[in-house]
Amino acid sequence: MPELFDSHCHLDFPEFDQDRDKTLEQCWLAGVHSICIPATEARHWPRVLKQACSIPGSVQRYVALGLHPYFLKNHKPHHLDELKTLLEHHSKTICAVGEIGLDYSLTDSNREQQHYYFAQQLELASQFKLPVILHCRKAHDEILKKIRQVKPTRGGIVHAFSGSEQQAQQYIELGFKLGFGGTITYERARKTRQLAASLPLSSIVLETDAPDMPMSGYQGQRNTPIRLPVILEHLAELRSSSAKEIAQATTENALSILAK
Secondary structure, eight states: OOOEEESOOOTTSGGGTTTHHHHHHHHHHHTEEEEEEEOOSGGGHHHHHHTOBOOTTSOEEEEEEOOOGGGGGGOOHHHHHHHHHHHHHTTTTEEEEEEEEEETTOTTSOHHHHHHHHHHHHHHHHHTTOOEEEEEESOHHHHHHHHHHHOOTTOEEETTOOSOHHHHHHHHHTTEEEEEOGGGGSTTOHHHHHHHHHSOGGGEEEOOOTTSSOOTTOTTSOOOGGGHHHHHHHHHHHHTOOHHHHHHHHHHHHHHHHOO
């Protein structure tokens, strides 16, 4: 089984409290040897940091800290100061600033505040020379504009990419990889499947977004990083390539962004 990297998995979420260790053991056996765990709120940062692990023979866990736009009501300006302090004191552990971004699908969310937290976190990523893990819904043009202004030095990953081919190319030119996950297992997701099939393999990383975004055939169930090989097989089929080739390339792509 080729080694796989799940570039976006919320392994710290309570849904995994009952079987986290067992899940990691099963991941290793399934070939998922690396996982990136992005935090979404300040109150989650301590537990995400505890998930960091570099023990030989076990799943390598990369951690990122950020303030997700979906949880805007829980964010406070002083959390940005706390984030800066953690980036200073855990420079060898934190691989990225994320999950951050803009979400215009939230009709009751303050977009001005979203922009404030997003811009401040981009600046921190630039200051500490870290990549960013982006969340975006209906706001790719705004995010691209801000990235061009701040110019984070390490690029990053656009989680669950669902934009246009033109937007994809713009992200790639700015040093970003594009995350593809369970969406490509649904035949109705024609646009995303077409992009996954046609974009340069050097720009793609795999992800599950577990415990969310269940794959086709697993609706209503908790998603899990153990199922990353399912996404691999679908991507290999879409690209008419071997699973081994896709696994090797996507793992190298993730490491090029997240490994120090």
